[in-house]
Amino acid sequence: MIPEIGQFALILALSLAICQGVIPLIGAYRNDVAMMSVAKTAATGQFVFVAVAFGCLTWSFLTSDFSVLYVANHSQLSLPTIYKISAVWGAHEGSLLMWILILAAWTVAVARFSSALPEAFAARVIGVLGLLSIGFLLFALLTSNPFDRLTPPAADGADLNPLLQDPGLAIHPPLLYIGYVGFSVAFAFAIAAMLSGDLDQRWAKWTRPWTTLAWMFLTLGIMLGSWWAYYELGWGGWWFWDPVENASFMPWLIGTALIHSLAVTERRGLFKSWTLLLAITAFSLSLLGTFLVRSGIIVSVHAFATDPTRGFFILAFLAIVVIGALILYAWRAPSLDSEVGFSLLSRETFLLLNNVLLVVAATLVLMGTLAPLVIELLNGGKISIGPPWFEIAFLVPMIPLVLLLGVGMHTAWRTQDKRPWVALLRIPAIAAIVIGVLLPLLFYGRTSLLLALGVAAAVWIIVMSLIQPVRSMRRKEGAAAITRSALGMSVAHLGMGLFVLGVTLTSAFNIESDRALTPGESIDVGAYEFEMRELRDVQGPNYSAVEAIIEIRKGGEFVATVRPQKRQYLVQKSWMTEAGIHVAWNKDLFVALGDQLGNGAWSVRVQYKPMIRFIWFGAIIMALGGLIAVSDRRYRLTASKPSRVSSTATETA
Amino acid sequence: MLAVGLAVAGIAIAAAFTLRAFQDNMMFFVEISDVVAGDYPKQRNFRIGGLVVDGSVEREEGSMDLRFRVTDMNCELPVSYVGVLPDLFREGQGVVAHGRLGEEGVFVADKILAKHDENYMAPEVADSLAKHVEDKTAPLREGVTECNPQ
Numbered sequence: 001m002i003p004e005i006g007q008f009a010l011i012l013a014l015s016l017a018i019c020q021g022v023i024p025l026i027g028a029y030r031n032d033v034a035m036m037s038v039a040k041t042a043a044t045g046q047f048v049f050v051a052v053a054f055g056c057l058t059w060s061f062l063t064s065d066f067s068v069l070y071v072a073n074h075s076q077l078s079l080p081t082i083y084k085i086s087a088v089w090g091a092h093e094g095s096l097l098m099w100i101l102i103l104a105a106w107t108v109a110v111a112r113f114s115s116a117l118p119e120a121f122a123a124r125v126i127g128v129l130g131l132l133s134i135g136f137l138l139f140a141l142l143t144s145n146p147f148d149r150l151t152p153p154a155a156d157g158a159d160l161n162p163l164l165q166d167p168g169l170a171i172h173p174p175l176l177y178i179g180y181v182g183f184s185v186a187f188a189f190a191i192a193a194m195l196s197g198d199l200d201q202r203w204a205k206w207t208r209p210w211t212t213l214a215w216m217f218l219t220l221g222i223m224l225g226s227w228w229a230y231y232e233l234g235w236g237g238w239w240f241w242d243p244v245e246n247a248s249f250m251p252w253l254i255g256t257a258l259i260h261s262l263a264v265t266e267r268r269g270l271f272k273s274w275t276l277l278l279a280i281t282a283f284s285l286s287l288l289g290t291f292l293v294r295s296g297i298i299v300s301v302h303a304f305a306t307d308p309t310r311g312f313f314i315l316a317f318l319a320i321v322v323i324g325a326l327i328l329y330a331w332r333a334p335s336l337d338s339e340v341g342f343s344l345l346s347r348e349t350f351l352l353l354n355n356v357l358l359v360v361a362a363t364l365v366l367m368g369t370l371a372p373l374v375i376e377l378l379n380g381g382k383i384s385i386g387p388p389w390f391e392i393a394f395l396v397p398m399i400p401l402v403l404l405l406g407v408g409m410h411t412a413w414r415t416q417d418k419r420p421w422v423a424l425l426r427i428p429a430i431a432a433i434v435i436g437v438l439l440p441l442l443f444y445g446r447t448s449l450l451l452a453l454g455v456a457a458a459v460w461i462i463v464m465s466l467i468q469p470v471r472s473m474r475r476k477e478g479a480a481a482i483t484r485s486a487l488g489m490s491v492a493h494l495g496m497g498l499f500v501l502g503v504t505l506t507s508a509f510n511i512e513s514d515r516a517l518t519p520g521e522s523i524d525v526g527a528y529e530f531e532m533r534e535l536r537d538v539q540g541p542n543y544s545a546v547e548a549i550i551e552i553r554k555g556g557e558f559v560a561t562v563r564p565q566k567r568q569y570l571v572q573k574s575w576m577t578e579a580g581i582h583v584a585w586n587k588d589l590f591v592a593l594g595d596q597l598g599n600g601a602w603s604v605r606v607q608y609k610p611m612i613r614f615i616w617f618g619a620i621i622m623a624l625g626g627l628i629a630v631s632d633r634r635y636r637l638t639a640s641k642p643s644r645v646s647s648t649a650t651e652t653a
Numbered sequence: 654m655l656a657v658g659l660a661v662a663g664i665a666i667a668a669a670f671t672l673r674a675f676q677d678n679m680m681f682f683v684e685i686s687d688v689v690a691g692d693y694p695k696q697r698n699f700r701i702g703g704l705v706v707d708g709s710v711e712r713e714e715g716s717m718d719l720r721f722r723v724t725d726m727n728c729e730l731p732v733s734y735v736g737v738l739p740d741l742f743r744e745g746q747g748v749v750a751h752g753r754l755g756e757e758g759v760f761v762a763d764k765i766l767a768k769h770d771e772n773y774m775a776p777e778v779a780d781s782l783a784k785h786v787e788d789k790t791a792p793l794r795e796g797v798t799e800c801n802p803q
Contacts, residue, residue: 235737352659360663367668371675382682382777384700389678396667514736516717575740594737599715603737 003068006056007147010097013049013104014137016042020107020130024123028195036123040111043126046133047104054101057146058088067153070094070146076159076571078542086170087160092294092310093146095173099290100136102174102181103129110185110210117206124192125185132184135317143310159542159571168228176221176248180286182214183251186258187283190276191325194332199272204265207279209635211262212488215255216626222248223619231579236512236590236607238615241390246369247289250362254282257358260351267413270340270348273333274355280325285362287318292369343415350408357397357404364393402457402500405493406464428467432460444509444610454504461497465490484632492625495618502614511608514594518601526608528589529553533561535602543567543576548602550591552582559589564604566593588612680751684781685725689800693754701730701760702749702778710744723748723760726785728800734762747778 020042027035057070061084066072074087074094089095107129114122140146163169189207193199225248230238239245258278265275291314342348368385375383410424436456440447469490472482482490511526522531533549545567552559562580569576582589587610594603682700683693693699706729709722717736721744722729732750742748742765752762766775 356659356663359660360667363664364667368675371679382700383679384682385675386678386680389674392674393667397663514717516715518715577740592737594717597712597715597717601715603717605737 002056002059002063003065003147003149006053006060007145009049009052009056010137010141010147013046013053013100014134014141016046016049017130017133017137020046021127021134022130023127024130025127025195028120028123028127031120033119036119039123039126039130042130043104043107043111046130047101047108050097050101050104053147054088054097057094057097058085061085061088064157065153066155066157067150068146069148069150072150072154072157074157074160076157076542078570079157079160079165080541082167082170083160083165086164089173090160090164093140093144095177096136096140096144096294097146098174099177099181100133100140102177103133103136103184106178106181106185107133110188121192121196121198121206124195125188128188128191129184132188132321135321139310139313139317143313156571159569162543162567162569162572162574162576163232165569166228166232168224168232172221172224172228174221175217175224179214179216179218179221179255180248180251180289182210182217183255183279183283183286185210185214186255186279187325190279191328194276194328197332197335199276199332199336201266201269204262204272204275205634208259208262208266209630211255211258211279212626212630215252215259216623216630218248218252218255219619219623219626222252223616223623226619227616230612231581233577235577235592235605236579236609238506238612241368241385241387243369244289244293246365246390247285247292250365250369251282251285251289253358253362253365254278254285257355257362258282260354260358264348264351268340268342268348270342271352271355273329273336276329276333276336278355280322280329284318284322284325285366287314287321291315291318342413345411345416345418345421347408347411347413347416350404350411353404354401354408357401360397361394361401364397365390368393399453399457402461402496405496406460409464409489409493410467424467428460428463431463432456435459440505440508444505448508451504451508454500454508458497458501458504461493461500465493465497483634485629485634488625488627488629488632490625491628492622495621495623495625497618498614498621499618502611502618505611506609506615509608509610510612513606515604515606516597516601517604518599523604523606525606527554528559528608530589530591530604530606532602532604535600538565540567542571543569545578546593546596546602548580548591548593548604550580552589562589562591564591564593566596566602583613585613586611682777684784685723685730686728686785686800688730688754688760689728689758698751698753698763700749700751701732702747702775703730703781705742705744705746705748707744720759723750725781730760731758732760732762734765736765739765747775749775749778 019038023035023042024039027033027038059065060068060071061075062081064071064075064077064084066075070091070093074091075084079087087094089098107126110129111122111126114125117125186207189203189210193203222245225245226238229240230236258275261271261275261278264271291311294310294314368390371385372383375381406428407425411421433456436452436454436459437447439455439459440451468482469487472487475481513523513525515523517523517532519532519534522529524530529552531551531553533551535546535548538545538547545565547563547565550562550564552562560582562582564580565578567576567578568574577592577594579590579592581591587608590605590607590609592605594605597603680698680700681694682702685701685703687693688701701723703723703725706722706724709720711720712718719734719738720731721734722731724730732752733755734750734752749766750760750762751764751766752760755761
């Protein structure tokens, strides 16, 4: 019964999405207030019904209702409760439902915090979001119904993929989706602005906080995915340039460009058409990512099982969205030329370069990701592009980007006077070069050109981002404090600096060794000695495991004991590696068990990973910067008390 | 428009700059039958894929040296590998390996690819198997003997 309620709720949600997608847009066109006011009510109603559907699916998982095909395929009686919940979005159908729920939630948030927007504009934004929702609900109902029944019901389920039975992965997809889907808000604002033809700077001001929020969630989502891959896939890498990782990274790059471009549009009314194009691109790349993951056309460790219908549907949807948006863009954008100018030495110039470099980076990633597909279509054979290519290619735009970033932050809008500017930059630049050369030599005993450049760039960004906040703290009484918006920028850039430092040092000084080890034996990796003390059997709730007790010593002194496991999950009979990791602020010591080799020996992968925590820590600081920027008073105006319309909407719901 | 122009120029420069690296890092997938027939890129790494032949995995006790055979249901290729195997490596299952052809026709793998999900098979492997299996539901033949490299 419960699954049927869920199914029915999903169909009702579709009907409401159609109302939400059609009536307000017609209303805005005809300037009909009654029709426009349908937007918020329909959006709230749609959210409620999608939430009911999501709740029903969760209930089916919690009660282990194996008469539901999706539950039978992705759960199991002895699965811990937390993973029964996260299994809801553990595979295609459920994660699509979650995607729809998040889209509905963003829409309700926009409806709730849109009282400062002109009614017609808000109606258009919500209407466009409704159109997107129609597409996804149809996708779910026609090709990927999570409530399909299984007759006769299974006695027990097939279990959740053991790789997904992990707390990191329980929250990685929701955060990533909140980010991905969040760009649909920026997209909807762009479309609404183009539909209305009224593209003044207010549009950028309204869009900015939403875009920054989406970007913040996407940053956290990607960071969690990287962290999960590091400890759960078992092999200690933090980024693999896998097509699906790239699929989340491209919208991030374009989203980052969009945030910066919006700043120019809001402050100076420049780059309007470019900003619109970025908003369209960021969301289109999110859809492309969905297509790549769910169609199975690209070889990836992440790919869901292949289904051509789904691939075709999402490709058609992508085509409609992109082509529709671009036609509208081609029609409206030419009228957007701006009269304002700026001098060569100005913040505008640096933000322009930022945008160019980020777009180049995203294009290179896109090229590398799609090249295998294109070459195969041209009958050029089946190829793959390895991480080394991405690593080289990506550095080309990134090195100038990080160097310019430090300068751009301290350049004034419109035009910057040269002399104070050079005076400000001189000392940090010298400091960065000196530390860049010395730090690797002093702490790690060797260096190279790229390494010195990486460290210098990181120090450069860190110092430059600290200048403004420090000055604000030490300001004289009565002087204006730093705005939240500027503080957010500084913090996000500080995070970027920490990230660059982590990436540089980890890749340069990481030591990795695969060895055969029997209890009592030890191996040396860097300055550390890893001794396998014993092997023992361990029982988990739904797995049995072999655990190695490994003692780590440095110069004879005890550092830590780690307990890597090799688990066999009982239902799927599949093996899983749980790495044993000793975490310190400046290094990880990582041990993973490989295979049983006979004679009591196991293959073991041991790694020394200096500064790797800075990669994820830097990403968290970047996201924090986004949060601070959103809390700026400028934007709080849009989040004022609910208007009459939205409060009645809540009551009807 | 200035931004679009600059972006296009930037992309062109970056593309030119990285095109060479692109060629060096491109790795071809070669079907087992083609490898056996001698039709594979010499002097560079390539990828192979197929099913791990049942009972073919041999390991020297206590050592990380490993040998197994991979089949595309037409021909078989011996593979050697030293290192840690991915969790989903199993006899009778699909596998993808990176490496090059060494002496005596043994494929020396430097990387064995993991999969995310055991129901998922890399599309190129599925294609190459489908060519040689008329009835895709037929059980695996053990130790395919006749091999007809095209």
